[in-house]
Amino acid sequence: MIALVDCNNFYASCETIFRPELKEKPIIVLSNQDGAVISRSNASKVLGVKMGVPYYQIKEICDKYGVQIFSSNYALYNSMSKRVMSILGNFAVSQEIYSIDESFLDLNGIDNLTAYSEKMRTTVMQWTSIPISVGLGSTKVLAKFANYLAKKHKFLDNVCNLEELGETRVNKAMQITDVAEVWGVGWRVSRKLKQMNINTVYDLKIANPSHIRKIFNINMERVVQELNGIKCIDLEELKKANRHIISSRNFDHEVTSRDDLKSAFIYHIENVCGKMRKQNLFARQIIFCARTNRFKDNYFSTSIEIAIPSALDSFRYISSYIDRALDAIYKPDIKYKKCGVIVNGLITGEYVTKDLFDNTNIKHDKVLPAVEKVRMRFGKSAIKLASANLSDAWKMEQRFLSKRYTTDLNELLEVV
DNA sequence: TCTGGGGTCCTAGGACCC
């Protein structure tokens, strides 16, 4: 059996751990730039606050009902995620950490799975204060469906074991569930399925797999098979290396100056290089992109790809491409709203071919670890490229940021 | 005024090869 374990309202739940007075209260967590709602406590859901709505549209409701607002605090969420995942890992034969708040567990050979899941719930709750839901099924798609039921139906109390429910009741549940709830079926595919008169999860389950493959693709065929209990999607215990790494962000206002854009690019390059170094990855291609506000007329987006002759990770070296990128991208009459950097063609250190005539790296090999050390000790902004100081026009808006209770000694919870 | 960020995978079609 496979379990899909999912943290309930994860970011919102994290925010209440160190603010217990907020449990049961309406709270929401906002995206970067305090733009849109990305997590809600149950009490906020009751108030009708929808996922993904921009904050300014619900500000009135929030003020009226005293909804507590938080900016996203990934230092906190990541550290809580690690704790939850490591507890869950101890319960399983093997584990795939699927996202920051979800994990697939292989529970083969374990008896009495419903009781076992209850025990997982109480343990995670006791040790971290994070509530979880458990869905049990014979395939990943079924485990996901079970998890959906576990949350949807109160009487299940956050644990749903399809095997225990029995085929008749599972089919019945599938018959009353919209096909869009299936893992892998998004709104476009569900629209098309409905035109084919496939409206519920059950309709999709009994559809002809090869027909589905012809119309959609092989992944949709796998989904159909998995709904029927035929395993097609493996549990991936080992995390695959990144195919690409992105850093991108909206500006809090529209940007027109070349220097502002440049300093944002430098910020993103440092970000991306930091992530590459952590995984010992080197890039062979870098993409700079920038765009205007996508909610306005005359939406414009532009990008440039630059090949890196000998794969490198050094941000100082990659920085030399910025001016080239700006020459190609920057236009003074464009109001930029977002920009970012993507690195591609990632390879691990041992496969890097060094450029025979390039000796800039020799010194640099020593500089970078030193820079890292300074940053570890004194914080990320303690040392940076001189050119990164051109402007801070692109800085993040985080008006409602909570403390980094679990990752920063200066921000520990104080008990009075 | 204000609308997130970071990922994965698949397919069609073009360029190129013998």
Added chain:
DNA sequence: TCTGGGGTCCTAGGACCC
């Protein structure tokens, strides 16, 4: 003027996920 068959590799675009 007519123009095969069988491949590979790359990229853009579209779909999905949390």
